[in-house]
Amino acid sequence: MYNTSFIKKILLALIVVFLYSCDKDFNAIGDGLIGDDHFGLEPEKYNVLAFNQEVTPIQSNNLAINALGIYDNPVFGTTTANFVTQLALSAYAPTIGEAPVIDSVKLAIPYFSHVKSTDTNGNNTYVLDSIYGDQNGKIKLSVYESKMQMRSSYFSGGSQLPQFYYTDQNTDFFNQKGDVLLNDAQIKDKSGNLLENDQFYFDPAEIKTKTIDPDTKKETVTRSVPQMTLHLNKDFFQTKILNAAASKLSTEDLFQEYFRGLYFNVEKSGSFPSNMALMDFSKGVITIYYKAKTASTTDGDATESKQILLNLKSSITGGIVNTASFLQDVRKPDYESAITTNVNKTDGDERLYLKGGQGALAVISLNDFGAQLETIRANKWMVNEANLVFYIDSDKMTGADEPKRVYLYDLDNNTIITDYSDGTSGALNPLDPKTTRYIYDGMINVDATTKRGKTYKIRLTNHIRNIIKDATVKNVRLGLVVTEDVSIIASNVLKLKNETISQAPRASVMNPLGTILYGGKTSIPDDKRLRLEVYYTKPN
Numbered sequence: 001m002y003n004t005s006f007i008k009k010i011l012l013a014l015i016v017v018f019l020y021s022c023d024k025d026f027n028a029i030g031d032g033l034i035g036d037d038h039f040g041l042e043p044e045k046y047n048v049l050a051f052n053q054e055v056t057p058i059q060s061n062n063l064a065i066n067a068l069g070i071y072d073n074p075v076f077g078t079t080t081a082n083f084v085t086q087l088a089l090s091a092y093a094p095t096i097g098e099a100p101v102i103d104s105v106k107l108a109i110p111y112f113s114h115v116k117s118t119d120t121n122g123n124n125t126y127v128l129d130s131i132y133g134d135q136n137g138k139i140k141l142s143v144y145e146s147k148m149q150m151r152s153s154y155f156s157g158g159s160q161l162p163q164f165y166y167t168d169q170n171t172d173f174f175n176q177k178g179d180v181l182l183n184d185a186q187i188k189d190k191s192g193n194l195l196e197n198d199q200f201y202f203d204p205a206e207i208k209t210k211t212i213d214p215d216t217k218k219e220t221v222t223r224s225v226p227q228m229t230l231h232l233n234k235d236f237f238q239t240k241i242l243n244a245a246a247s248k249l250s251t252e253d254l255f256q257e258y259f260r261g262l263y264f265n266v267e268k269s270g271s272f273p274s275n276m277a278l279m280d281f282s283k284g285v286i287t288i289y290y291k292a293k294t295a296s297t298t299d300g301d302a303t304e305s306k307q308i309l310l311n312l313k314s315s316i317t318g319g320i321v322n323t324a325s326f327l328q329d330v331r332k333p334d335y336e337s338a339i340t341t342n343v344n345k346t347d348g349d350e351r352l353y354l355k356g357g358q359g360a361l362a363v364i365s366l367n368d369f370g371a372q373l374e375t376i377r378a379n380k381w382m383v384n385e386a387n388l389v390f391y392i393d394s395d396k397m398t399g400a401d402e403p404k405r406v407y408l409y410d411l412d413n414n415t416i417i418t419d420y421s422d423g424t425s426g427a428l429n430p431l432d433p434k435t436t437r438y439i440y441d442g443m444i445n446v447d448a449t450t451k452r453g454k455t456y457k458i459r460l461t462n463h464i465r466n467i468i469k470d471a472t473v474k475n476v477r478l479g480l481v482v483t484e485d486v487s488i489i490a491s492n493v494l495k496l497k498n499e500t501i502s503q504a505p506r507a508s509v510m511n512p513l514g515t516i517l518y519g520g521k522t523s524i525p526d527d528k529r530l531r532l533e534v535y536y537t538k539p540n
Helices: 003-024 170-174 234-242 252-259 333-339 369-370 373-378 461-469 507-510
Strands: 044-046 049-054 066-073 077-085 099-109 115-119 124-128 132-133 137-145 153-156 158-161 205-212 219-224 228-233 263-269 277-278 285-293 303-310 323-331 352-354 360-365 382-391 405-408 441-446 453-459 479-481 491-493 504-505 513-517 531-537
Touching: 044 369, 049 333, 049 352, 066 132, 066 263, 066 323, 077 170, 077 285, 099 115, 099 234, 170 263, 170 323, 219 382, 234 285, 234 303, 323 333, 333 352, 333 360, 333 373, 352 479, 369 461, 369 531, 382 461, 382 513, 405 441, 405 453, 453 479, 479 507, 491 507
Parallel strands: none
Antiparallel strands: 044 531, 049 360, 066 077, 066 277, 077 263, 077 323, 099 228, 099 285, 115 124, 132 277, 137 263, 153 158, 205 219, 285 303, 352 360, 352 513, 360 479, 382 453, 382 531, 405 479, 441 453, 491 504
């Protein structure tokens, strides 16, 4: 009897605590249910002020991913991407040997790719990722010694400040390049096209290297992913590296003062269509193959085969050496006017032009929602979910490559919104590591029939909850950009600040693509108009 009574008391206490907790949660204004279930509720829709903002020349040094090539975008215009990088010896103070003579010099940089199929002999067919424009396009590629020293910092007024390089500095580096074309190999295809310079193309072929054992005569085939392969000028590297004073090769600082790097310049290749690739240059290696007399050679005339490696990343830190991406745009008239002369900051713009690189972003204000905050708080509405849904103008985007993802951020403070930290782990698509943070979203929604993009949706549930719950939280302006990698949240500075922005997200600078979205102006049809959609639970 005592035990039964005791159990009843415990159960009663638990029920009271549970009900109190539920009541406490219910009265936490702005808090709500977690998940995508709206319980059949219709959202409250708030008008959104959104307008275009040009991104003028912007910091573009030391990006994780860099573009190279020429992309003719039928909507936005033509973007030309050149590149400069420092080099680093894989080991400093190398023992070169006596009377060294170069056999060959090869630059290899792997492309982003994936295997499409494999035949019965183990041969892989690859598809190149991040190639924009005509898949069979060609460019004139010229690689030179860079004679402009790149520094990581400089001193001003007694303070050490970081050194930035910007998207519009191609002319500076072009005017200080070396005189010798380094990728001068006369390697031709069956049609006589020069494959490594005048008619260079991003080749998806698997790299197969055959070696024969000198004793067993057995042939071994080594397979590698597709890569940029350039045979470089032997005389230049004979003089610059093998015949260099030992002090020039002794440390990374001295070496980079002596050999300031490589400059990659691209041009149209005759009447060929062109294209552009995104590349991780830090994975590049220059291999100098040579022969020299060494201590191990006993015959006076004998030589030993040796190699010296130059990396496109630091041999000390393993990180990126100083690099810079130069992006020159020739804009289509509609795009140019939309982001410069026809911007309406009062009523918003009908179309929002997002473009990576030295491009454009959208500025978004949730003023209509802000005007309703007192009503929401007074009625104790709880936020179940809040979204911004951006509709793509598919007619205007006809024929253009579409960015896979957009990124919404706190533009006033150049930082993430709360929903960015959505608690997800791993990627939505295991084959695509860039599909992380899929509750926060921003990934393109593709029409099953047309295979073209329809919408981008961004979840900002917690951002809206915080504004409702805490009257001291500012209803900040938001920024929307295309992004190459949503995990990169740092910002790069503009060369010249303007009244609206002084920075833009770094991952946007890395992405050459663009999209056109419907804005929030009342002239836009209701089913395409940008609005803030909030699903509430409203107490009776």
